[in-house]
Amino acid sequence: MAEIVIKNLRKEFGSFTAVQSSSFKIEDGEFFMLLGPSGCGKTTTLRMIAGLELPTSGEIYIDGQEVGQKPASQRDIAFVFQMFALYPHMNVRKNISYPLVSQGMPKAQVKEKVAEVARILGIEDILNSSVSGLSGGDRQRVALGRAIVRDPKCFLMDEPLGALDAEFREHMAEELRALHDRMGATTVYVTHDQLEAMQMGDKIVVMNHGVIEQFGAPQDIYDKPATMFVADFIGSPPMNFLRFHESLDVGATTAHLHGEAVEIPALREAFDGDMVYGIRPEHIRLDDAAGYRGEVIATEYLGTTQIVTLSTSNGEVKARISSDQIAKVGDKVGLSFNGTTATLFDNQSGRAIRSALNEGVLSHG
Structure with a gap:
């Protein structure tokens, strides 16, 4: 061979x-x-x-x-x-x-x-x-x-x-x-x-x-998707994209979505501008104690899991949760993100911003 x-x-x-x-x-x-x-x-x-x-x-x-x-x-x-x-x-x-x-x-x-x-x-x-x-x-x-x-x-x-x-x-x-x-x-x-x-x-x-x-x-x-295209193309459902604007310093481990703090992998470079918070559906939990809120607009039963679609201030979000958890259309719930698995993207270029997760990825400059 x-x-x-x-x-x-x-x-x-x-x-x-x-x-x-x-x-x-x-x-x-x-x-x-x-x-x-x-x-x-x-x-x-x-x-x-x-x-x-x-x-x-x-x-x-x-x-x-x-x-x-x-x-x-x-x-x-x-x-x-x-x-x-x-x-x-x-x-x-x-x-x-x-x-x-x-x-x-x-x-x-x-x-x-x-x-x-x-x-x-x-x-x-x-x-x-x-x-x-x-x-x-x-x-x-x-x-x-x-x-x-x-x-x-x-x-x-x-x-x-x-x-x-x-x-x-x-x-x-x-x-x-x-x-x-x-x-x-x-x-x-x-x-x-x-x-x-x-x-x-x-x-x-x-x-x-x-x-x-x-x-x-x-x-x-x-x-560790290098671009938003990859994050969207790989995965079913694909990665969620929540857009926001913020100035983040080197080492930052927190970003803000509609005023609510969410965890991110530690940044390896500073960034100031329009960003996208990328999070896989399986890394989202419905958590009444969380400050970031959404409204359930659809549910899809898949046996041991279900896909819950929610409307949020940053756009539509899909969460993959256990079928045992009750989620009904119209419910207003808190959303908790496993931020260590999230990827931040430069909204303009679509490339991942270098972080502890995507160490070798440069998104701008």
């Missing part, structure tokens, strides 16, 4: 810039997610790594070799598409074996490798079946088998579960991650589904409008 290094990668289509100066490193054996909304540049980035698109500028290294201007056939990668891209006139065995047959591999070796892949994917019983009659899940396994059988340096996957229904997608996501763990393969996976990315990825790049918003481990991205 292989390490992949991206340096200042850029892709332009006429006057439109799809990817802007992207740089990141994918470690050997890592399950790496490219995450973002439609049109953010994630698939274009994947296609450049694959050699299906050539970069306007920048460098791509696979296993230490610069391949940015080389065709896909010279990169030793395997690509798995969303719509399977199987050969309908061939059965499962022939679909899987096709890459090896086209390379001139001896028949006995081809048979052995196909049997091995079929065992790994649990599709031994359908090797002689027509792909046209298979379920979506089995077709995806066949597409994975055709990629795996080549023993490539890395696997590139473009929303491979996108055509499956929600329940089966979750099951296949578990299978894919388990397969990755068994093989130790370097995998680059494109998705717009943040739950899929958080469930499967070792590292995540979050993209928006061709720009990398944040790069890191799933937990760090969730707990």
